[in-house]
Amino acid sequence: MTELDVAQLQRRLAEFAAARNWQRYHTPKNLVAALSVEASELVEIFQWLTPEESARVMSDAKKASRVTDEVADVLAYLLQLCEVLDIDALAALSAKIDRNEERFPVGQGPGAGD
Amino acid sequence: MTELDVAQLQRRLAEFAAARNWQRYHTPKNLVAALSVEASELVEIFQWLTPEESARVMSDAKKASRVTDEVADVLAYLLQLCEVLDIDALAALSAKIDRNEERFPVGQGPGAGD
Amino acid sequence: MTELDVAQLQRRLAEFAAARNWQRYHTPKNLVAALSVEASELVEIFQWLTPEESARVMSDAKKASRVTDEVADVLAYLLQLCEVLDIDALAALSAKIDRNEERFPVGQGPGAGD
Amino acid sequence: MTELDVAQLQRRLAEFAAARNWQRYHTPKNLVAALSVEASELVEIFQWLTPEESARVMSDAKKASRVTDEVADVLAYLLQLCEVLDIDALAALSAKIDRNEERFPVGQGPGAGD
Numbered sequence: 001m002t003e004l005d006v007a008q009l010q011r012r013l014a015e016f017a018a019a020r021n022w023q024r025y026h027t028p029k030n031l032v033a034a035l036s037v038e039a040s041e042l043v044e045i046f047q048w049l050t051p052e053e054s055a056r057v058m059s060d061a062k063k064a065s066r067v068t069d070e071v072a073d074v075l076a077y078l079l080q081l082c083e084v085l086d087i088d089a090l091a092a093l094s095a096k097i098d099r100n101e102e103r104f105p106v107g108q109g110p111g112a113g114d
Numbered sequence: 115m116t117e118l119d120v121a122q123l124q125r126r127l128a129e130f131a132a133a134r135n136w137q138r139y140h141t142p143k144n145l146v147a148a149l150s151v152e153a154s155e156l157v158e159i160f161q162w163l164t165p166e167e168s169a170r171v172m173s174d175a176k177k178a179s180r181v182t183d184e185v186a187d188v189l190a191y192l193l194q195l196c197e198v199l200d201i202d203a204l205a206a207l208s209a210k211i212d213r214n215e216e217r218f219p220v221g222q223g224p225g226a227g228d
Numbered sequence: 229m230t231e232l233d234v235a236q237l238q239r240r241l242a243e244f245a246a247a248r249n250w251q252r253y254h255t256p257k258n259l260v261a262a263l264s265v266e267a268s269e270l271v272e273i274f275q276w277l278t279p280e281e282s283a284r285v286m287s288d289a290k291k292a293s294r295v296t297d298e299v300a301d302v303l304a305y306l307l308q309l310c311e312v313l314d315i316d317a318l319a320a321l322s323a324k325i326d327r328n329e330e331r332f333p334v335g336q337g338p339g340a341g342d
Numbered sequence: 343m344t345e346l347d348v349a350q351l352q353r354r355l356a357e358f359a360a361a362r363n364w365q366r367y368h369t370p371k372n373l374v375a376a377l378s379v380e381a382s383e384l385v386e387i388f389q390w391l392t393p394e395e396s397a398r399v400m401s402d403a404k405k406a407s408r409v410t411d412e413v414a415d416v417l418a419y420l421l422q423l424c425e426v427l428d429i430d431a432l433a434a435l436s437a438k439i440d441r442n443e444e445r446f447p448v449g450q451g452p453g454a455g456d
Contacts, residue, residue, distance in 0.1 A: 004204040006120060012211050019220050025276045028181075029160040029168035033275040033375060035188070036157050039150040040268030040378075042195075046143040047261040048253045051392065054143035058199050067142075068201055072210035074149070074192055075203050078185065081156075085172050087182055089189050090118040096186035097126050106133050139390045147261060147389040154264075154382030161375040162367050165278065232432040234348060240439050247448050256409075257388040257396035263416070264381040270423075271378050274371040282371035286427050295370075296429055299420065300438035302377070303431050306416055309384075313400050315410055317417050318346040324414035325354050334361050 006090060010079040017080065026084055035077035042070040120204060124193040131194065142199055149191035156184040234318060238307040245308065254312055263305035270298040348432060352421040359422065370427055377419035384412040 017023055045066055046054050058064040082089045131137055159180055160168050172178040196203045245251050273294055274282050286292040310317045359365055387408055388396050400406040424431045 004208055006204065009204060009207050009211070012208075016211060016214065020218060027165045027168050028171055029163055029165055030275055032153070032156040032160050033271050036150065036153040036378060036382075037268045037272045037275060039146070039153040039188075040265045042146040043150050043261050044265045046146050047258055047265060049143055051141045051143055054141050055198075057142055058201075067199065068206045069210065071192065071196060071201055071203055072206040074153075074188070075207045076210065078188055078192070079207075082185060084169075085181065087172075087185055089185055090120065090123060092182045092186040093123050093189045093193075094118055094126075096183065096190065097123070097130060100130065104134060144389055147385050150264060150268075151382045151386045151389060154379045157375050158379045161372055161379060232436055234432065237432060237435050237439070240436075244439060244442065248446060255393045255396050256399055257391055257393055260381070260384040260388050264378065264385050267374070267378040267381040267416075270374040274374050277371055279369045279371055282369050283426075285370055286429075295427065296434045297438065299424060299429055299431055300434040302381075302416070302420055303435045304438065306413065306420070307435075310413060312397075313409065315400075315413055317413055318348065318351060320410045320414040321351050321417045321421075322346055322354075324411065324418065325351070325358060328358065332362060 006079065009075075010083055013076055013080050014083050026080060028081060028085055031077055031081040031084065035074060035081060038070060038073040038077055042067065042074065045070070120193065123189075124197055127190055127194050128197050140194060140198055142195060145191055145195040145198065149188060149195060152184060152187040152191055156181065156188065159184070234307065237303075238311055241304055241308050242311050254308060256309060256313055259305055259309040259312065263302060263309060266298060266301040266305055270295065270302065273298070348421065351417075352425055355418055355422050356425050368422060368426055370423060373419055373423040373426065377416060377423060380412060380415040380419055384409065384416065387412070 017026060045057070045063060049057070057067060078089065081087070131140060159171070159177060163171070171181060192203065195201070245254055273291060274285070277285070285295060306317065309315070359368055387399070387405060391399070399409060420431065423429070
């Protein structure tokens with residue numbers, strides 16, 4: 001079995017868009033808008049839930065499927081953005097964690113990734 | 115050289131949060147809110163740009179750095195969400211691309227990932 | 229004919245929520261999430277449009293109706309937020325314009341309201 | 343004392359943009375992006391708060407000021423969008439409340455404005 005990797009998925013997304021001649025829609029500006037719309041579709045699932053209900057969301061099969069689907073959509077647009085801007089998402093995140101380990105010494109309030 | 119992979123970054127993020135006792139903030143509801151906020155910080159960089167200017171964003175070193183940083187933030191919250199909900203982001207995306215290949219036969223308008 | 233005013237619409241929204249016992253859902257945190265979701269539904273309408281197409285959006289009756297509907301939703305959640313936090317939205321905006329007139333002297337780049 | 347009204351604020355915003363020659367930035371597409379960014383800045387204030395903490399946000403003077411400021415920003419972009427698209431925001435909301443009163447009879451779950 002082939003292990004899934006990000007580079008391979010990013011390539012499949014690029015080929016998918018190219019085959020449909022959608023690249024002209026895929027300006028960075030449009031892709032970040034689409035990314036934010038998908039992120040909001042995740043928020044929509046949780047907007048009226050209490051924190052406790054939100055922690056149990058995956059025990060409802062229908063909601064679990066929606067959440068998983070929106071996670072895929074967010075990742076899809078993030079990787080398509082990285083494709084058109086030639087950003088290495090994993091290297092960017094690794095560098096960011098390195099910086100956050102310096103910026104937020106153990107023993108402080110939240111904000112990782114802010 | 116060790117290749118970066120998603121599972122390893124997700125683990126580093128989980129350890130980062132655990133070491134700082136931030137898990138209590140990391141309800142799914144809060145993480146999707148944080149994810150959408152980071153996605154909007156990407157949108158903010160592009161909001162007044164023309165499509166053409168948006169395509170050249172990486173040639174401005176300061177903007178390139180901001181974009182890369184926000185990409186890292188979006189991915190960080192997405193993986194933290196996947197951690198607390200036990201979602202395999204790459205498998206979710208792979209399954210989504212499979213479905214989209216059926217749903218959007220070659221020769222139609224945009225919407226991959228919708 | 230009675231002219232519509234914001235205070236009256238805000239009161240109708242409050243009565244609407246009270247009659248349905250929805251106030252328990254209307255924490256400020258939930259209302260800002262709902263507001264951002266509705267704002268993203270506006271973005272979704274425009275995400276693949278060129279600037280020129282976006283300027284003509286109201287000439288398509290179906291899209292015009294969607295845009296108008298989402299504008300109403302954004303305003304609804306904004307006023308419900310103002311209701312629970314006791315914020316006077318119009319006074320806040322008036323004060324903000326005053327400040328922006330000082331902050332952005334005539335002859336500069338965009339950002340009003342930033 | 344002159345009472346503030348929406349039409350007057352909308353006119354001030356339009357004159358503000360015109361005086362600075364910012365109308366070229368104010369495509370509907372850009373304005374909805376800016377609106378969603380401001381809505382997310384509201385979310386950011388609340389993202390790590392519990393529901394109870396969120397209900398007390400106005401008792402912290404600094405946070406109260408930030409919230410009020412972001413409310414003004416959201417309203418500013420909403421009215422600028424209504425200006426360029428010739429939408430009457432109050433009439434749109436009034437019509438929406440009428441429809442929601444039919445759509446959500448007293449005694450159901452949340453979703454006003456959805």
